[in-house]
Amino acid sequence: MQALKDVSLDVEVGEIRAIIGPNGAGKTTLFNIINGFLRPDSGTIVFDGKSIVCVRPSEIAKRGLARTFQIVKVFSNLSVLENVLAGLGVDIYPSLEAFQRSPFAKEYVEKAWKIIETLGIEKYAFVAAGTLPLGLQKKVEVARALAVKPKLLLLDEPVSGLNDLETQEMIDVVKKINQSGVTVLFIEHDMHFTVNIAQRITVLDYGVKIAEGTPEEITKDSRVIEAYLGSEEVA
Amino acid sequence: MLQNIVNALVLGSSYVMIAVGLTLVYGILKILHIAHAGIYAFGAIFAVYLCEIGLPLVFAVTLSLILSALLGMIIYKGFYKHVLDRGRIVPLVMSVGLFATMEDLYRLVWGPYKRPFDVYINLPDVMTMDLYLSSRGLLMLIVTAVVIVLLYLLLMRTKLGKSLRACSNDLGLAGAFGINTDRSVAFAFLIGSSLAALGGILVGLYDNTVYPTMGSVPSYKAFVVVVLGGFGSIRGAVVASYILALVETFVVYYFGFLLPRDAIAFLTMILLLMFKPEGLFGKVRR
């Protein structure tokens, strides 16, 4: 059984792109492949002009691709600040500088703090990330991903499990991030969030791409509606 | 040659007894139940003790099995159950701690010395031109065969067996379907522990030696079996037990000068873990 079949995707620099589709459509698998956690059986992935198939996830991160996870993966026992500082180390880890530089040096703390403020979570900077409620943990994950200085940000279900207020906050955050020059590619089920933010949407079903276009086009596409038939997720 | 095969069969049977319990527990709880080794030793030691104070073998064995089963239960309900939610490292380290405690308790209470298992087994020795099998070895083979058959029946034909298999497959899902997972796990410990104890008794008889740390090496080897057999597949564990025993026996026979037998088993496990972590029969779990 194939998780993905002949899926082809072209993400433009600077756009906000959504990938939607019923459960099991292979969306997270796609992310895992882009990210380097899985190897595709065939096909290529080109990022920033270079192929990233068979490249380690950590190396891909260094090249400017950051990601959040469907099930939140913050560093639970570390403070929020340390989570972000960890992201800032992306260039440092592979080199011998890791043995020399301190995460708590002024330059890193300043950068981390700026990012934390962007997400509005300064209050929790010293709190262990694992003790925070889901909405805040998701923000921490985004902050950490930003610390990697990504050119492309992959968000896997950024608002799942969040209430309306938190979802709106995330919309603002993603818009801000995109305005600062980061390309965003996200997976979501929440159509309100998706339609409000995405410039283009790609739809997957059973591992196959069935539609692609602007939000207006997609919400009217009969194939898409059929794929979601019976699901309460459609706006 | 035939003798080697017979020896391997006996060895394999001892592995089966320990490995099944480990596989059951690991299959459901995903804990490497290192304390299992302690129950193996307990079974043998307690049985020997009862025989020494005059109980007939059958009573001693039965009593020992019952107590060992209870011991396993206690370990689950009193210890593991409370730390299951804390990641996989904590129950594991706790298991190590329990094992160390048990072994030392046996040493302190029962004495560190090796004692013989001086009981008469009412079975013949098998002696032909090509091979020799002692009465105790024969006992081991017969009992193991019976156990395997009973296990098969239990797992395939009874409701309990089905619950156990369901839990082993996916604990959360099994619970969602209304299976009393706690009870299934408890049973897994009961069965597994009594089998371990039985294994200890049989090996104690066969080697005619019982001592507090007798659980260590066989149990580590049982882990090799669990790995080889696929981490949760009973069928795999049984087959793997004999395969490992065969490999060990023959490698030692031909290459015994290189390394002691036990080290070979361990090297195998390390290599297996590195290169074929799903064993022979299991599925890779992420």
Add this chain to the structure above:
Amino acid sequence: MSLDYFLTVSVFSMINMILASSLNILIGYAGQVSLGHAAFFGIGAYASAILTVKLGMGYWPALLLSVFISGLIGLLLGLPALRVREDFLVLATIGVNFVVVSVFNYVKFFGGPYGILGLPRPSLFGHAFTTREYALYVFLWTLVVVFLVRYLSNTYLKLGFDALREDEDAAESVGVSSPRYKMYAFAIAGLLAGLAGNLWAHYMTVVFPDNFSFPVSIGILTMVVIGGVGTLIGAIIVTILPEVLRFARDYRMLIYGLIIVFTMFFMPKGIVGSIKGLIFGDTPLGKKRVEKVRRIAGAQGRIAGR
């Protein structure tokens, strides 16, 4: 209590501190649960024994070489860690411990069960160390290790380890290469444990296979389990206790086992949390760091009061 007895206990405690710190790096920092640490301890000890006794090398070159060898072997033994899931790593490490001890026991070159005798004490300017001088020597090394560990825990290396421990996938996604960092952890831990092995071997002047068996690994684990930043305290407790309470010496494994079981029970975050938890309480960061961060962030007018 004679001075010599006091010195012996101190030397053992300090060597244990080095051992506990090395295992702490592996388990506490990097989250690689290794239960065969006595193997590295033994490799350092035996390497030095072979070099000095069988190959006639002087102590100082042997020290350098044996520590290097145990670091290298630590690295090699880290290879299984790359391919083995966390809980099975434990099995693999137990296996490694066992194989290593078997080799010491079985292979004639290592002296078999009778071990290797006649290790020399280190000597400077022709004068071989007395017991007191040796104790001072060990003390100096202990200081070096303690400072080294303190230094490292303030670097990005440590943060990389933390990330690896907390969530390997997330760590990768922020640039921590898990194979690389696992190797780092094993190499460093192996190196330090090898140093401990060297110090121990030349203090005892004999090495036996049994000194490095699985129960010894459990003892080292117990020190780490008790400890955390208090790993140093844990190490002291573990060696001092059986000496002070004479009767307890016979119950060593029992006590270790019980300590491990109870610590697992009552530490809400398990072994990982103990590294920071017991001593620090609420925030993962120490008070000093929090203040420093406030200063930096506040200096730019970024924190409103608080």
